[in-house]
Amino acid sequence: MIGVRATWLLTVRALRESLRQPANEVANAFIPLFFYVVTVGAVGSVAREAFGVSDYKGFQLPVAVLQGAAGVASGAGLAMTVDIQSGYFEKLALTSAPRLALALGRILADAVKAVVLAVLILALALLYGSGFETGLPGMAVLLLATFGFALAYSGIGVAIALKTGSPQAAQAGFIIFFPLLFLAPTFAPIEIFATWLEVIARMNPVTYVLVGMRTLVTDGWDWPALLKGGAATAGIGALTLSLTVLALRGRVQQ
Amino acid sequence: MAEAIATQGLTKLFGPDIRAVDGIDLRVEEGQIFGFLGQNGSGKTTTVRMLTTLLRPTAGTARVAGVDVIAQPAEVRRRVGVALQEVGLDELQTGREVLTLQGQLFGLSAKAARERAAELLEVVTLTEAADRPVRGYSGGMKRRLDLACALVNDPRVVFLDEPTTGLDPITRDAVWRYVQELNRERGVTFFLTTQYLEEADRLAHTVAIMDRGKVVAEGSPAELKARIGTDVVALTFAGGELAARAEAALARLEGVQKVLRAETEVAVYLPNGAAAVPAMVRLLDEAGAPAEELVLKQPTLDDVFLQVTGHHLQTGEGAGGAGAAAGTKLAGGAP
Numbered sequence A: 001m002i003g004v005r006a007t008w009l010l011t012v013r014a015l016r017e018s019l020r021q022p023a024n025e026v027a028n029a030f031i032p033l034f035f036y037v038v039t040v041g042a043v044g045s046v047a048r049e050a051f052g053v054s055d056y057k058g059f060q061l062p063v064a065v066l067q068g069a070a071g072v073a074s075g076a077g078l079a080m081t082v083d084i085q086s087g088y089f090e091k092l093a094l095t096s097a098p099r100l101a102l103a104l105g106r107i108l109a110d111a112v113k114a115v116v117l118a119v120l121i122l123a124l125a126l127l128y129g130s131g132f133e134t135g136l137p138g139m140a141v142l143l144l145a146t147f148g149f150a151l152a153y154s155g156i157g158v159a160i161a162l163k164t165g166s167p168q169a170a171q172a173g174f175i176i177f178f179p180l181l182f183l184a185p186t187f188a189p190i191e192i193f194a195t196w197l198e199v200i201a202r203m204n205p206v207t208y209v210l211v212g213m214r215t216l217v218t219d220g221w222d223w224p225a226l227l228k229g230g231a232a233t234a235g236i237g238a239l240t241l242s243l244t245v246l247a248l249r250g251r252v253q254q
Numbered sequence B: 001m002a003e004a005i006a007t008q009g010l011t012k013l014f015g016p017d018i019r020a021v022d023g024i025d026l027r028v029e030e031g032q033i034f035g036f037l038g039q040n041g042s043g044k045t046t047t048v049r050m051l052t053t054l055l056r057p058t059a060g061t062a063r064v065a066g067v068d069v070i071a072q073p074a075e076v077r078r079r080v081g082v083a084l085q086e087v088g089l090d091e092l093q094t095g096r097e098v099l100t101l102q103g104q105l106f107g108l109s110a111k112a113a114r115e116r117a118a119e120l121l122e123v124v125t126l127t128e129a130a131d132r133p134v135r136g137y138s139g140g141m142k143r144r145l146d147l148a149c150a151l152v153n154d155p156r157v158v159f160l161d162e163p164t165t166g167l168d169p170i171t172r173d174a175v176w177r178y179v180q181e182l183n184r185e186r187g188v189t190f191f192l193t194t195q196y197l198e199e200a201d202r203l204a205h206t207v208a209i210m211d212r213g214k215v216v217a218e219g220s221p222a223e224l225k226a227r228i229g230t231d232v233v234a235l236t237f238a239g240g241e242l243a244a245r246a247e248a249a250l251a252r253l254e255g256v257q258k259v260l261r262a263e264t265e266v267a268v269y270l271p272n273g274a275a276a277v278p279a280m281v282r283l284l285d286e287a288g289a290p291a292e293e294l295v296l297k298q299p300t301l302d303d304v305f306l307q308v309t310g311h312h313l314q315t316g317e318g319a320g321g322a323g324a325a326a327g328t329k330l331a332g333g334a335p
């Protein structure tokens, strides 16, 4: 019980701090929207002839959402290194809060921010003319999936931050993971990929997250795709959460 | 009455060859102010970090507030308050938010935490700055907020690692007054490390002196000083070479029990200091090593320190402050 409350308190604290540094969040929102507009502008008109996608605005919508979530989800790791370097992390570690709550508070705050950003991206995409096959319930599922993905993805940075305490390492970690977002059917359907890229993309869990989200926008309810997406997210989450727990253990009991 | 802190063979190695804390046995009675002294790198902070569950001991056991630090770390944290050597604060929150969050994380309700925060802000005279972000606080203000954080959970045992470093003399006195008040009125046990020997002398019921990871002396300040058993004549010379010559000459003086030298300073231990001073001055003249300064005094904790460790309490770079320098002086304000 105290763990839930502590996590909640630390989430609120992290969100409050984001509001006090709005510049970060503006950059996080700008990048996916920029790529969304530019990609749709560049490829949108030929997408139907080139690879049979009629609603390219819808096709790119989950890409923007995932990109936004990944950008936002790099925040927790960096913020964690600030706490570690300032010594505030130890101050929190000296309270009754379970130590996992110190990490979860940060991660949850990222997920909340990712959902807020996803709502913004969704609204702008719909205004821009994107369709959405599954309607309002589908949008809710999309936001839920964004929440899950951000939770899972944020754990990477937090684990690296806890392990190293270094902002450079936390940043570098993201440079390693960022390509995963593009080794997936990001710009075109997987069917037209070169074989080597298709093989990699099929092994990349992000592919399933992306495809699952995309069916909500462009196809309608496709339960197997959604389940695969959910399973992929859970897989990433299980991995990053385990790493976080391990790193946390190393940090607080040297 | 039970022990607030008890350790047995407490040891911390960093790598195979750094013995930061080397098998110490400490016993701190409940309701005491315990002064933990030692020069830079002697293992004070490492000890505090082990006792407060931030660091896992390499060997040995420790009980704090009646609880084993290895078996029940969470319970230890609930019962103790800690202000570490380095202030650890969140610059983006206000002082009030930091304190309130800290209280809530100790399980206080939102209302109780707010009240506790207001109370402590008053104690550390930060009420006026309470709603400004910590980023804009001065070093002393941050230190005070950090101290307040250590008290938020109404702890039975409080660890303060060099709490007055960086505070001006007035604030330092205020901190010590509050420590004494909590100790007297509420029976709170304090474990404090300090480089200011006069402070330890004035405040602590018991002190322990650490040197290279080991406890080399322990007792009440009065006991330790009495153990020296003599007066002390402290002399300062213009150079190390002069001091060495003086050291050799003074050792021959009748009644002298011990002569110790630290750089340009020489301390002579002898039963009746006042009577010996004229002879001492003559002897130094003959040896061609006139003293720049000569002080006759009762032994201080610094003399104890010198005697048990062979050196003065060296205060390091980071320790800073005019007050810190006073700790290195032999003469240190004795009557």
Ligand SMILES: Nc1ncnc2c1ncn2[C@@H]1O[C@H](COP(=O)(O)OP(=O)(O)OP(=O)(O)O)[C@@H](O)[C@H]1O
Residues within 6 Å of the ligand: B014, B018, B019, B020, B021, B038, B039, B040, B041, B042, B043, B044, B045, B046, B047, B085, B316
């Ligand atoms: N994390 C660490 N890794 C390696 N060595 C360490 C670590 N922490 C402390 N040490 C070493 O352990 C020894 C004791 O350090 P400690 O910080 O406990 O000393 P201290 O008495 O608190 O000194 P000061 O008065 O400067 O604060 C030192 O030699 C220090 O270099």
Ligand SMILES: [Mg+2]
Residues within 6 Å of the ligand: B044, B045, B046, B085, B161
């Ligand atoms: Mg220290």
